[in-house]
Amino acid sequence: MxxxxxxxxxxxxxxxxxxxxxxxxxxxxxxxxxxxxxxxxxxxxxxxxxxxxxxxxxxxxxxxxxxxxxxxxMQFVRIGGIIIQGIDLVQKATPHLQRLSKTTEMNVNLSVYDNEQALCLVNIESFHNFGHEIKVGQKIPIYAGALSKVILAYLPEEEFNSLSDTFKTFTPITISQRKELKNDLESIRDHGYAKSEGELQLGAVAYAAPIFNYEGKLVAGIAITGPEHFYKDESRPFYVKTLLQTAEEISKDMGYKKVY
Structure with a gap:
């Protein structure tokens, strides 16, 4: 000792x-x-x-x-860029996220990738007090829940390959197999957003979308979360559309130009 x-x-x-x-x-x-x-x-x-x-x-x-x-x-330039971009991201994203929360009446979060985890930087709780929120500073494994998975889906493939073969589960619905996760990530990239039902907490439904920067690289993910009974089948397209519009607006503010 x-x-x-x-x-x-x-x-x-x-x-x-x-x-x-x-x-x-x-x-x-x-x-x-x-x-x-x-x-x-x-x-x-x-x-x-x-x-x-x-x-x-x-x-x-x-x-x-x-x-x-x-x-x-130049190492200081790289590190300084990370810090500045993080500050810039929160400042630019917050007004959009506040509008998203007001429009959807859902919990809203923004998270970034941090060593095989999704780190929450912004949390706006719904006035409904759902109790499904992710707190600022909280970390969630990068394979669990819509917000984590949408981040992982747009990271370089080596990030997926580096994951452990065994996943901690939070509920019986949490993804626990690499093959299942890989299929889910492919679906996320095809549709442009992620969805999860009860992966982190039973009864909670979340939709998440990616945020890109001027280089076309993923910098964060945003999500709306609420109880399953709050999502009526006919209203789900509205939530997805509003979420994607918000993600596109934030990405635009970060210098991203969508290529059609």
Whole structure:
């Protein structure tokens, strides 16, 4: 146990040193030498050199071939893009989702893909207080329920291939076999939306649609959820049409141009 604790402290200190090096870069001081970094952080030159090599390998730093000076790497651009896009997505989607909730009187959610799970970023509860809502920050396995499945359906195939062969079930209706899931995903792509009845909670019905960005890549899924008795057969086409229209509007705001 003591070795584990000491190892943990060493690991944390290594992270702290790497962050101290990164934080020396500013808009005014965009490049540094190893000596500069050692002086600014107060760390020994050998320690700076060791941390810099790791940061270079991971793309968090770059080195000028002529001067040897160091600057922040493109990895920060990638990470910053993820953060900005996430903030941008919620800001642009929320007004549309509020209208969707008002029009359908259903619970409305927006989720994104996060390591084999669907992470909820937006939850708008129906005034009917159905009790079938997914809370902000809640994660659902990517194979369970309409919202998760619509996200998985439009991800690269390797995401499906990486899934475990055994699926946790929430109800007797939850998909538990890869073959069944694969067939469901093909149907989702054919129809452009997903449907689930009782997969996460018995008696709950959900419809979900994908959101795409300017690159034509999936960035999120949105869903409407309510109790089974609330969905009358004659009204279901209205719910699907309204959901798809909302998804198309959000995708358009994210820069997506539909190709016919």
């Amino acid at each position: 003591r070795q584990t604790a000491e190892s943990g402290k060493t690991g944390v200190r290594a992270v702290e040193r790497a962050l101290e090096i990164i934080e020396t870069f500013t808009m005014r001081e965009r490049e540094h030498t190893l000596v500069d970094l050692s002086k600014k952080t107060g760390l020994p030159l050998t320690t700076v050199h060791r941390n810099v090599q790791t940061l270079l390998q991971k793309g968090y730093l770059e080195q000028d071939e002529t001067t040897g000076k160091l600057r922040l790497g």
